[in-house]
Amino acid sequence: MQAKTSKRNGGASARRTSVDAVVIGAGFAGLYMLHRLRKLGLSVVVFERGDGVGGTWYWNRYPGARCDTESMTYSYSFSGDLEQEWEWSERYALQSEILAYANHVAERFDLLRDIELNTAVRSVVFDELEQTWQVTTEGGEKVSARFCISAVGCLSAATMPDYPGLKDYTGEWYHTGRWPHEPVSFAGKRIGIIGTGSSGVQSTIAIAKEAAHLHVFQRTPNYSIPAWNGPLAREDAAKLKENYAAWREAARYSQIGIPFESNGKSAKSVPVEEREREFEAAWAEGGFNFVMSYPDLLMDIESNRTAADFVERKIRATVNDPAVADLLIPKDHPIGTKRLCVDTGYYETFNRDNVTLVDIRNAPIETITAEGLRTRDASYALDVIVFATGFDAITGPLLKIDIRGRGGERLVDKWAEGPRTYLGLATAGFPNLFMITGPGSPCVLSNMLTSIEQHVDWMVTCIERMRDEGSATIEPNVQAEDDWVKTVHEVGHTTLYPMANSWYTGANIPGKVRMFTPYAGGVGTYRQICDAVAEKNYEGFTFTPTGARSRVSDDRPAVQTQGR
Numbered sequence: 001m002q003a004k005t006s007k008r009n010g011g012a013s014a015r016r017t018s019v020d021a022v023v024i025g026a027g028f029a030g031l032y033m034l035h036r037l038r039k040l041g042l043s044v045v046v047f048e049r050g051d052g053v054g055g056t057w058y059w060n061r062y063p064g065a066r067c068d069t070e071s072m073t074y075s076y077s078f079s080g081d082l083e084q085e086w087e088w089s090e091r092y093a094l095q096s097e098i099l100a101y102a103n104h105v106a107e108r109f110d111l112l113r114d115i116e117l118n119t120a121v122r123s124v125v126f127d128e129l130e131q132t133w134q135v136t137t138e139g140g141e142k143v144s145a146r147f148c149i150s151a152v153g154c155l156s157a158a159t160m161p162d163y164p165g166l167k168d169y170t171g172e173w174y175h176t177g178r179w180p181h182e183p184v185s186f187a188g189k190r191i192g193i194i195g196t197g198s199s200g201v202q203s204t205i206a207i208a209k210e211a212a213h214l215h216v217f218q219r220t221p222n223y224s225i226p227a228w229n230g231p232l233a234r235e236d237a238a239k240l241k242e243n244y245a246a247w248r249e250a251a252r253y254s255q256i257g258i259p260f261e262s263n264g265k266s267a268k269s270v271p272v273e274e275r276e277r278e279f280e281a282a283w284a285e286g287g288f289n290f291v292m293s294y295p296d297l298l299m300d301i302e303s304n305r306t307a308a309d310f311v312e313r314k315i316r317a318t319v320n321d322p323a324v325a326d327l328l329i330p331k332d333h334p335i336g337t338k339r340l341c342v343d344t345g346y347y348e349t350f351n352r353d354n355v356t357l358v359d360i361r362n363a364p365i366e367t368i369t370a371e372g373l374r375t376r377d378a379s380y381a382l383d384v385i386v387f388a389t390g391f392d393a394i395t396g397p398l399l400k401i402d403i404r405g406r407g408g409e410r411l412v413d414k415w416a417e418g419p420r421t422y423l424g425l426a427t428a429g430f431p432n433l434f435m436i437t438g439p440g441s442p443c444v445l446s447n448m449l450t451s452i453e454q455h456v457d458w459m460v461t462c463i464e465r466m467r468d469e470g471s472a473t474i475e476p477n478v479q480a481e482d483d484w485v486k487t488v489h490e491v492g493h494t495t496l497y498p499m500a501n502s503w504y505t506g507a508n509i510p511g512k513v514r515m516f517t518p519y520a521g522g523v524g525t526y527r528q529i530c531d532a533v534a535e536k537n538y539e540g541f542t543f544t545p546t547g548a549r550s551r552v553s554d555d556r557p558a559v560q561t562q563g564r
């Protein structure tokens with residue numbers, strides 16, 4: 001498998017017009033995919049719209065941006081040397097440290113030479129005659145590729161509220177997911193933050209320390225659990241590194257890609273004192289552990305209520321003003337069904353004299369003004385507005401690209417009633433198009449690094465098998481896809497997740513189809529399902545042999561059907 005090049009600009013800037021694989025995105029998924037495909041001997045080009053690698057950690061540079069998964073867990077496991085040599089400085093790493101890690105990986109594995117930065121992909125169109133993908137960038141560059149792999153991430157399409165008046169605003173404004181590279185000063189300024197998800201929570205804590213005054217505009221409060229972040233003791237890191245392989249293996253077969261010990265009991269069924277002790281211990285441990293302490297917290301509303309009640313008492317005990325505490329307590333969703341926030345000092349921030357919480361649920365923002373913004377009840381003069389208003393999650397980044405499969409079918413049309421995938425890996429009618437952490441996989445319900453590695457490993461094994469057996473294309477059968485969509489729905493509805501108006505369900509985007517799309521059965525179970533499919537000769541997928549041209553439009557594909 002070789003790449004053809006055109007020396008459009010000559011010398012070092014030679015661009016390739018035909019490669020074995022195009023990867024879209026140079027975040028953690030794209031970097032690892034490039035590394036693996038290259039080892040397989042494929043020619044690869046990665047298109048990245050940013051001017052650096054790192055994906056999420058390239059874009060989300062807002063003050064206080066930090067990973068909610070512990071550093072030793074939120075890192076690659078594919079290289080023992082990398083694992084051993086990299087030293088994390090804090091228990092939960094800052095954005096800058098994670099970005100430095102991404103850059104280190106790119107350099108250490110010599111990845112940069114196959115990554116085209118500042119290059120957004122505009123369209124991806126399947127050529128049925130050639131059985132290749134025609135990938136066109138925003139700059140008009142065209143590359144054909146046998147495989148197209150989406151590594152666009154689940155939280156990369158930032159969304160802005162459609163308040164009127166923004167163009168007349170005379171102050172500075174920023175979205176947390178598109179933060180500038182230059183330092184932003186808050187000192188002595190009046191700041192407004194809109195949004196109280198993870199980005200709003202983290203930036204509130206950081207900006208409050210600098211601003212003259214900070215107004216936090218809250219539409220919906222979220223539950224936040226303390227991280228108890230701090231320096232990572234060298235001895236603790238060394239101890240974990242001694243046992244890293246076992247730790248990683250436990251993560252791979254865990255519920256969320258992080259090896260937590262659940263006590264195996266039902267929260268609602270244990271004596272109150274016992275439950276209280278358990279919650280106190282989980283609270284003291286910090287992070288997501290809290291909602292994993294009892295296995296039924298995300299399955300049973302009564303059990304969930306016991307955890308919510310515990311956190312509410314913590315909020316009331318922390319926030320001095322009872323009215324502010326009350327406003328900070330979520331009332332519309334079970335704990336954990338909107339993405340849990342993890343903080344260091346969030347509720348305490350509302351005890352500061354320079355911080356005011358504004359309820360925009362009861363008095364919504366009506367307009368941005370030249371000086372700030374106006375709610376139904378009051379006007380606020382603001383020097384800076386920070387939009388921490390989130391993302392068109394999971395499907396948004398993929399559907400921003402004009403993707404067309406067999407017969408010119410547009411992915412956006414195929415998914416008009418919600419995403420349809422087999423295993424979250426691929427979708428019928430779009431041969432050789434793989435999606436890393438796609439909808440229908442555990443994706444956002446998991447430690448992304450664990451899921452990324454699992455998806456990439458599965459895809460690369462599949463591509464290797466295709467090379468060895470002379471297959472030109474692979475795609476899911478419609479029946480297998482329908483069955484999987486049903487499974488994702490059914491498993492999702494055994495949990496409490498669908499009860500929340502969250503970005504997990506698309507509820508944060510006006511007009512978006514409401515559908516709970518991540519697979520909620522756990523990363524361990526999911527891995528076993530994917531492995532079993534591969535072992536059964538890729539059951540539910542259809543391969544076409546090299547040279548054959550087939551049309552796979554139903555469950556009676558022309559050639560080489562595997563299973564079902």
Ligand code: NA7
Pocket residue numbers: 155160161162176194195196197198199200201218219220339360388389390391503508
């Ligand atoms: P989130 O979690 O989607 O949070 C967005 C916040 O912005 C949330 O509080 C929203 O309130 C609020 N929002 C969104 N649109 C509006 C409008 N129009 N008016 C007022 N408030 C609004 O995004 P994050 O960036 O914080 O976090 C995303 C993920 O990144 C996070 O979960 C981690 O996985 C990392 P709402 O709840 O919709 O009422």
